[in-house]
Amino acid sequence: MARRALVHIGTPKSGTTFLQSLWWHNAAALADQGLLLPGGSADVQFQASAVVRDNADVLATMGPLQLAAWDRVVDEVAAWDGDALVSQEQLVEASGASAAAALSRLGDVADEVHVVITVRDLVRQVPSAWQQRVKHGSATTLRKFFTRVAKDDPDFNFWHHQDVPRILARWSAGIPAERVHVVPLPRPGADRDLLWRRTCELLGIDDTGLSLDAPVANETLAPAEIAFHRAVNAHFRNAHLDVALSRRVKAFMEPRLGSAPGHRIGHRIALAPGMHAWLVERGNRMVDELAAAPWHVVGDLEDLRPDPAPSDGVDPDAVPDSEVLAVAQDFLAAELLARAQPADGGAVSEPHSEPPEGGSRTALGRVLRRLTGGR
CATH class of the missing domain: 3.40.50 (Rossmann fold)
Known part of the structure; x- marks a missing residue:
């Protein structure tokens, strides 16, 4: 026992x-x-x-x-x-x-x-939870996701x-x-x-001698990567609601995103002022509830109070087409590189990211149709 x-x-x-x-x-x-x-x-x-x-x-x-x-x-x-x-x-x-x-x-x-x-x-949780939905196959925008969050419906998945x-x-x-x-x-x-x-x-853990380099990380994607992921997800209706399909989408996409530094530098997700203000108020209310409860706190509940000042970043629902297309190019080039390694182990040129002139949603659409077999 x-x-x-x-x-x-x-x-x-x-x-x-x-x-x-x-x-x-x-x-x-x-x-x-x-x-x-x-x-x-x-x-x-x-x-x-x-x-x-x-x-x-x-x-x-x-x-x-x-x-x-x-x-x-x-x-x-x-x-x-x-x-x-x-x-x-x-x-x-x-x-x-x-x-x-x-x-x-x-x-x-x-x-x-x-x-x-x-x-x-909560200010950090909303974009993270939205991104996780995208990783599992959802094509919804951050703004639409927040609209559902702001209804404060206890039965909505986020609040659950x-x-x-x-x-x-x-x-x-x-x-x-x-x-x-x-x-x-x-x-x-x-x-x-x-x-x-x-x-x-x-x-009651003594971590002396333990290996503290976490071998697994849940990668945060850059806004352009998320926009590309959502565009792919749009080809698979409600994939995030189908467990088997969601797993296939995540297993294919996740290892191929999150590792391209060129798409990530200085590109944090920014919440619109109205979203941020609402989450600050709601987050402080939740902290007040926890402070009034009898449960044991390990650390400081004040760490859960959101910063009242919005942080700098990028609106992930308005990423320029050229940046999304650059992610698509790197994604496809990396996938082709992985599949085209010579049998003799010879070198294959590394993919690089130089968007073609006039890159647009139209060009991205062509890329995606090829990626998904014309769906």
Whole structure:
């Protein structure tokens, strides 16, 4: 029987990929310290979370072994005498009934059950969440996405993932307040290891001797790259709502974007003034709710208050055609280069980015029609 079962439920885009990559990279060393990552891989924990959430679309893609992932995780926790950590950001989606059932099962195999949530300020979360939707196949603009966000509908996907007080209301029933932990993501410019140190404090990890170079990164795309991605997504209607198609789009596009420095220099996403002001007010309201709650905070809730001054950057819905076409050229050249390596291992010229004169949406359309087989 475990001493503590800790469930890190998200939120998405709050440093979860960074933390999970470090935890799994050091899984053996953490087990030596008494911290088990049950399931043996992040994939198994994702499958277990799909069972907990009763996500029908994902469950339909899983076989019998995968459908038993949650049972295997619970059994491993039961057989462990130290602490155990389950970390999967999609757990924020769970209904109150599903969360209560999962915590009850863990309560049967651990002396204490703890809920952990990492949180990021809303001004940074909205463009990140929108970009993640694009990576999964959505063709929607940032402005249209924000319009949905600003309705503050608790049933909208964004708020189901990011309204932390409501999420914890679903996940904290029957759990002592001191065992519900809120870990704020540090402000921009803070020591990049500060979030890691906050979680080490909570988990009782001594990171001496651990490998702290995260082997996996969730790349942020430049505005021109996002615009190109959206143009491709437009050829696959509602891909982000089809689990199998979304996975194919993401698997093909993601490795081929995010690595071209020429498209990234000085190109941060900027929110329109009205968007920024609304999110500052809503973000401060959420911080006030968290400050009034009894949950344990690891770090400083003030890190979650958005900067009242809008940051400089690029409107991702108005990227010049020439920049989008340059991304398309680099994308296709890199793909062709990868597929055309000589059998004898000889050299192939590296692709370079020089947009043709008169580059336009028309030219991009021709590129995309070829990329998608004429769709």
